[in-house]
Amino acid sequence: MASHENGAGTQDVLLEIRDLKTHFALDEGTVRAVDGVDLDVRRRQVVGVVGESGCGKSMTAMSIMRLIPPPGQIVEGEIRFHRPFDERPDAKDIVDLAQFESNDRQLRDIRGNQISMVFQEPMTALSPVRTVGKQIAEAILLHQDVNKAEARDISIETLARVKMPNPEQRFDDYPFQLSGGMRQRAVIAMALACRPQLLIADEPTTALDVTTEAQILDLMRELQAEYDMAILYITHNLGVVAEMAEEVVVMYLGKVVERCDVDSIFYNPKHPYTKGLLNSIPRLEDVLQDKREKLNAIEGMVPSSFQRLSGCAFHPRCPDFMPGVCDEAEPQLIQLEEGHAVRCHLYT
Numbered sequence: 001m002a003s004h005e006n007g008a009g010t011q012d013v014l015l016e017i018r019d020l021k022t023h024f025a026l027d028e029g030t031v032r033a034v035d036g037v038d039l040d041v042r043r044r045q046v047v048g049v050v051g052e053s054g055c056g057k058s059m060t061a062m063s064i065m066r067l068i069p070p071p072g073q074i075v076e077g078e079i080r081f082h083r084p085f086d087e088r089p090d091a092k093d094i095v096d097l098a099q100f101e102s103n104d105r106q107l108r109d110i111r112g113n114q115i116s117m118v119f120q121e122p123m124t125a126l127s128p129v130r131t132v133g134k135q136i137a138e139a140i141l142l143h144q145d146v147n148k149a150e151a152r153d154i155s156i157e158t159l160a161r162v163k164m165p166n167p168e169q170r171f172d173d174y175p176f177q178l179s180g181g182m183r184q185r186a187v188i189a190m191a192l193a194c195r196p197q198l199l200i201a202d203e204p205t206t207a208l209d210v211t212t213e214a215q216i217l218d219l220m221r222e223l224q225a226e227y228d229m230a231i232l233y234i235t236h237n238l239g240v241v242a243e244m245a246e247e248v249v250v251m252y253l254g255k256v257v258e259r260c261d262v263d264s265i266f267y268n269p270k271h272p273y274t275k276g277l278l279n280s281i282p283r284l285e286d287v288l289q290d291k292r293e294k295l296n297a298i299e300g301m302v303p304s305s306f307q308r309l310s311g312c313a314f315h316p317r318c319p320d321f322m323p324g325v326c327d328e329a330e331p332q333l334i335q336l337e338e339g340h341a342v343r344c345h346l347y348t
Helices: 057-065 105-110 132-143 148-161 167-171 180-192 210-227 238-244 262-267 272-279 284-288
Strands: 013-026 029-042 046-050 072-082 094-096 115-118 198-202 230-234 247-252 255-261 333-337 340-343
Touching: 013 057, 013 230, 029 046, 029 057, 029 072, 029 230, 029 255, 046 057, 046 238, 057 072, 057 115, 057 198, 057 230, 115 180, 132 148, 132 167, 132 180, 148 167, 148 180, 180 210, 198 210, 210 230, 210 238, 230 238, 238 262, 247 262, 247 272, 255 262, 255 272, 262 272
Parallel strands: 046 230, 046 247, 115 198, 198 230
Antiparallel strands: 013 029, 013 072, 072 094, 247 255, 255 340, 333 340
């Protein structure tokens, strides 16, 4: 469950996910929400995870945090987190989060402290019957050796760091008294209160208007540099990926289908699904030239989570489908070049 591997090749790695599978056993069948994900996050790196709704992005994040709703469970794989050295004698420098029970003490020491998460909808992430300040202070009191007065000061300071107007007043406000953008800042403050090494941001700007979204993205970039932390940024917006991420992971039906640096994903995409996502984005030159053409949409729909397709999961929608190959053999994630991997029969 834990080890002390600190070789030169792993010193910069913060999180390693290997063959992660999270399944839900239901009466109707088994939902393979995460079906063999491999993912690395280095220290101080921003990794973007993209894909359509239902592809397993959020459930991968919930698996890392061990917040999977029942009856879901991790059935296979590793989530290896490289912790900072700790003065506690029972603390290990590399732990497999997948091996812990959800209420394990070591896991609770990590969750909300060294790994934090910003959820999609701030109104569901915040309790409506408790003030914003008390909810932020709770995490500080849980993970730091401070009293209530000191926790209040840290909370107000953190609210100020995320550029919350009048942080002293907002500390005593309830979530319904705040605007959408202010609620999102409060959720970010809660996640950053203990200065985590890894911040998981699960579509944190989805419910916000464009202006507020730009402010939140700027804020997250500033805080990432200030706190020297890594970010796993989950989104369906490739424009946000271009602005935020250094490396991009494309997911489809619970699997990683392409992984590379952000420039390659836009200028040299390999997987037909990645190309389809990029082709569905409106182009500025078409708008300026007033071209009234339909957007290029990916044909078909994401298959049902209960459906287990043979071969490549994308083959019913793929424009490069090869009969007898794509519908029979499941492709493996192969390395095309340094830092660029793809799961597709076109390259085997």
